[in-house]
Amino acid sequence: MTVDTFKREIDEAIRAFDKFIVCLDKTPDLFEESLASLMQKAIKAYETRGPNLRHGIALDRQVTIILSQSDEDRPLCGIYFNLHSPYQKAATRTSGASK
Secondary structure: OOHHHHHHHHHHHHHHHHHHOOOOOOOHHHHHHHHHHHHHHHHHHHHOOOOOOOEEEEEOOOEEEEEEOOOOOOOEEEEEEOOOOOOOOOOOOOOOOOO
């Protein structure tokens, strides 16, 4: 199993990224390189998973790739965009007492 095994899924994710995703950290070219690297990690996690585990997962701040065991020789592949805003303020901790 190689990155090319999941070329269709990667191509679909690249098209979605180019059309719908605003990413301040990655250009479309860097995104494609990231996907290939994450796919390699997901494949390794999938191939070395424990006997009772069904998934291989790899992620970064923008993307999660999940390879899931199926009844076919080829695992199912999901590529998900992690929605995140660098402008979102961290939630502040407040106590129940009023000041």
